[in-house]
Amino acid sequence: MGRPAQGAVLGAVLLLLSACAVGPDFKTPDLPAAASGADYTPAPTPARTAQANVPAGQVQELLPGRDIPAQWWDVFHSEPLDRLIRASLAQSPTLASAQAALRQAEATYDAKSGNLLWPQVTGQLGVQRERASEVSTQVPGGQLLTLYNASVNVSYNLDVFGGSRRQIEGERAAVEAQRYQVEAVYLTLTSNLVTTAIREASLRAQLQAVREVLQAQREQLNVIEKQFDTGAIAKSIVLQQRTQVAQTEATVPPIEKSLAQTRHQLAVFAGRLPSEAGLPEFDLASLSLPQALPLSLPSELARQRPDVRASEAQLHQASAAVGVATANLYPQIQLSASYGNSALRARDLFTGPTTLWNIGAGLTQPIFNGGALRAQQRAAVAAYDSAAAQYRNTVLGAFQNVADALRALELDANALQTQATAESLARQSLDLSTAQFRAGAVSYVTLLTAQQAWLQTHTALVQAQAARYADTAALFQALGGGWWNRGALADAVIAPGQQPAAQPAAQN
Template sequence: MKNARYPHGHRRQKAGRSAPGMARLGVLLGIVAAAGCAVGPQPGAPNVRAPAAYNAHPLDLHGGPQRIRWTQQESQAWWSLFHSSALNGYIRQAMEANPDIQAARAALAREQSLIAVAQGGLLPSVGAGAGISRGRAQRTGANGGASYRIPGNLYSLLLGTINVSYNPDVFGRQKDLVHAARARAAISRASLHQSEVFLAAAVSRAVINGAAARAQLDAARQIATADARLLRLLQQEYQLGYQNLQSVDQQEAITAAAQARIAPLQADVAVARHGLAALLGQSPDTDLPMPTLASLQLPSSLPTTLPSALAAQRPDIQAAAAELKVAAAQADVATADLYPQFNITADIGKAAMTGGMFFNPISTLWSLGAGIAAPIYNGGALHAQRRAALDQYKAVSDQYRGTVLDAFREVADALRALQGADTSYQHRLAAQTAAGAALRLAEARYRDGATDYATVLDAEIAYQQDTVAAISARGQRYLDSVALFVALGDGWQPEAGDARTASDAQPHSAIHQSPGAPA
């Protein structure tokens, strides 16, 4: 019978030769083992071809303040690229106090402890017991042919035993359980990393959204103040007879609408602060200073992982690869269940009625035994269980490929969104600048009597709309930068300290790209 191969690269060992007197049992077990010989799934993640570029068309960021820097390593502490001490402090605080992160760390500690539990099955187990009892025996007597029982003497019984039990892992079942435990720990470790990535992104989004809402609130207040000032001017001109009542009413409506936009923006700032407090593990009444949008610098250099290195740092891909190892180990366990299981036991102890006799060699008790249990017939349940484990391995393998493809898609989407946000902001900023200049010119011409109020009204509405749109577009650029780092799997590395981006990747014959190349 050939040894079965298993996904961890080792070959199952054959059981030793049968001792004399157990030849028939050995033949029977050999038949059972031969029936169970099968090849398990081979280890390793499926080969998913890395694309030469993330996007089919070139990515062009030459017109904006950002550039792509291709690398083969992840960007650690990427949030430091925003150069905001407040953001850095909030993320550091969140990593220490966030309940979800603490739960993920506890889950990882549990899985690491279970590795030791599985490894304990490879070693003999030793136990000890001791006891003392006091009792009276009954004696049997005879009187004229009639038997009777009378109380005997009091006696004490001292007992002490040491027992040893060992299950030789002949067919590697326990080793497979250890492999599965290690893989589950790897899943928990990847899940913790992913939780850290998502937490850093959530804190960054809360700060960016809060800063953008604060900027919009400041702009709304300025616009409302300017509207109120223009309203007072129109009211004065109406009293002097230089303006009609319709213009005054229109400006009153615009002023009221501008003031009405302030309260919702205040609520947006509060909502962002409440969300940030929850991420930091604090109650919503905590007073958290919200940085300004101007204090956040747009990362000028975006270290972006090449497609060939993406799978090595995305935590979800790492978790999917660990799931494959778990599935392979479970298939190995199901295969090992088709083989006999061995057990060796040994007991040694003492039994004596006095303390002196307890240490006498003649009071020693011992036993030594060995056992074997082999499946003979179970209605095909064990073979069906093995087929189910192999099918599970196939399903997990397909899920791994899907995870990798989704990772490439998410990075491609993030890069394209980054380009779109940059282009949109440039146009929005130009529109805001032009609208501001047009409004100032219209107000000056109105004061000089060279134009009517309708022109000023149109210019003011356009400026208000362009101002809000420019602030939103600016915040979106920050959010899209965060989304790119999340798609790349970059995240929290507490041992890295400050931001440490990877060096530029060396040219690669198939996938190396320079800024502006297809991405």
């Protein structure tokens, strides 16, 4: 076989080897078998919730398979809430930090790709003043020389076993992981804004309920004091009513404190100082409870949850690291070449006789390193196993979130229905006891018991109403928040209207 034929065969062998990457090819892990079913909970979730004849007591219907809107918070039909979220997305330092981390990951990927995939070409231009020895120049006492040089150097690591491509695969997976981290931050931020606004509305409603009770108790105190002035009742009854009024007044500052702290938290979520003006106020009357709720199929949940997608990308990155560690066990082939000129005078630098060049190839094979490379490979495999376990844990957490939200929707609707009945009965009992006490038909103890019962049931009713809104927000968050449907809001995070596709792994 002649030299040209041998060169062609060698080139074909190297080309064939360069198409193979050692190490595992990544595949998305299978979901638990139960994910192929239609339910998130052991017992089927009712398609409709209970109804209560109070605000936020509407029936909510679950619609399996219906998609989630990108701006999921619009289901509450609150213009102030929508304005707040839009402004917060534009100035949130948390979201800005995540987006900057994504740009960093993308730039790192570009840098690694450029270094590993393409030959490195550098130019060199220099001048050097030196004294050459008498031995080398045959000049007595040596000789002073000025050496001018100009060259272009090329080097390339031949990726025979795919180590470089596995590194690039890992960097690409790191970019995807950070991309989904941005989506997770986006979802967490919008969810925090919604739930904090609902908490504010709940506290305002509780504060209003306590003030209503306090107003009724003060009016009753005026009646009792007049009765005492006429000698109709004992002073102990007056003192008991004053004590009740004072106890109710004492419940106001803690609620006001919680309301103020909630407002401060809302401002920080919005990227503002608590002292800044312009933050909208929220109450339950400004929110609408959606009656139709989308419910993704269990088999789709893992593709919709940004935290699951980020964990999957991190698992992909760990898989690629196994390939890199495996490739390090095999020979590394380096190609190099240079072309340039070297002369003693600058004007002679680019003349024919001053031309120099070289071309070479080298192979490095690890022979003995104390078992370090094998240990690094075992460490990479262990890191992959850890990432796989973390992925499974993230998936389990995602399904738990949805199951918790579904049960909360069902049971809190039942609780509101029961609480509405209890509050109505307690109100009727209080009205009747008040009228009977004024007529002298019942004792003050009976009236006091009725007042306390209504205060408790009225406050609990407000909390139950707020829970319906919070449960709805929790469901949308648990289902992923509809980020894959974002258009203009996606900015540089996700291409408009598109769900990011997983990059294929290198194939053997």
